[in-house]
Amino acid sequence: MDRDSLYIHRRQLIRGLLATSAFGLTSQLWTGCAPTEQASTPGKTSPGTTPTSGSPSATSALTIGFIYVGPKDDFGYNQSHFDGKEAISKLPNVKTVDEASVPETAQVQETMLSMINQNGANVLFPTSFGYFDPHILKVAADNPKVQFFHCGGRYEDGKHPKNIGSYYGYIDEAEYIAGIVAALTSKSGKLGFVAAKPIPQVLRNINSYTLGARSVNPKITTQVIFTGDWSLPVKEAEAASSMIDQGIDVLTCHVDSPKVVIETAEKRKIFCTGYHVNQAKLAPNGYLTGAEWDWGNVYAKYVEQFQAGKSVTDGGIPHLVRGGLKEKFCKVSAYGSAVSAATKKEADTALAKFMDGSMVIYAGEIKDNTGKVVISKEKKLKQIDPELEKMDWLVEGVIGSTKG
Structure with missing residues (x-):
């Protein structure tokens, strides 16, 4: 099978999957918000719980996928996330995959599924604002063992899948x-x-x-x-x-x-x-x-929690994570x-x-x-x-x- 045929076959596979699939981090660095959308009490962290079966730990493979809506060298939003990805790719026991210039359409669903099924990603950071609804919501619901973290979205308890987290900075x-x-x-x-x-x-x-x-x-x-x-x-x-x-x-x-x-x-x-x-x-x-932005610092803190066996699904990581200058988000x-x-x-x-x-x-x-x-x-x-x-x-x- 030549390269073009392989590419087409891979795309068809992902399209088929689409068709058939209907951080209690330290308070000095993170501000989590409770599911009621009220801010959590400053100085407190979310309680750690037993990791779910899909939560990576220090002894298991941690593969993290990043998706950008534009090029990695745009002197802007996408480059800031790429730089953050590059920072954590140097950490031990961490593998990263990424894809740039992915539009805010069903194509991002294909990219997420490809990273999950082809690359074995157990954590995804689809970074663009328009990826959230309906794309992340759909793929997350169909892949409950994978954690999804969206930049800027607003998680709503009881409405959105529990394996979704939101992070953003007070830039x-x-x-x-x-x-x-x-x-x-x-x-x-x-x-x-x-x-x-x-x-x-x-x-x-x-x-x-x-x-x-x-x-x-x-x-x-x-x-x-x-x-x-x-x-x-x-x-x-x-x-x-x-x-x-x-x-x-x-x-x-x-x-x-x-x-x-x-x-x-x-x-x-x-x-x-x-x-x-x-x-x-x-x-x-x-x-x-x-x-x-200082996404390298933010992503490194997430990795610490993943490798400690915590997940957003079980409440070990807050569904809403925010921080500003003091917390080194920006x-x-x-x-x-x-x-x-x-x-x-x-x-x-x-x-x-x-x-x-x-x-x-x-x-x-x-x-x-x-x-x-x-x-x-x-x-x-x-x-x-x-x-x-x-x-x-x-x-x-x-x-x-x-x-x-």
């Missing part, structure tokens, strides 16, 4: 600091934000960036343009150029690959802040700082040469407050950009509050609409 903390740096560097008082979709995670980054900026300059504005999808390079370039033409002098983004936005800013000789990974090499003159990029000493000091002061737990970004009173009070004066929403993961508004100071 908006790093965005808040980037907003401070942007505001103190800007001469026009106008910031720009190229965003993919108005989902809660994206809105939270836009809002935290703006709140950070307005904490040092209450008059500053952030113009936002939604492109409509995670990777639309032409629209991203058009959005960036349009805002630059309108006078913004610091640009940032939340798209899968910030490469186009960062390079456009550098070409037009304005400043920028990055996202996902460090893009300083793309903008040596204008790169100020950025909000980076980090702030090194400051660029254009950042002044005074600006660094202001940003470092905010960073210290995140690290000691005293910073609360969403403390009222906060209004949205239509003037409506969305967080009352007496209210404080800490990072673990589930309400923040349902965000559907833009904060005062943002020019734009969630309707695109």
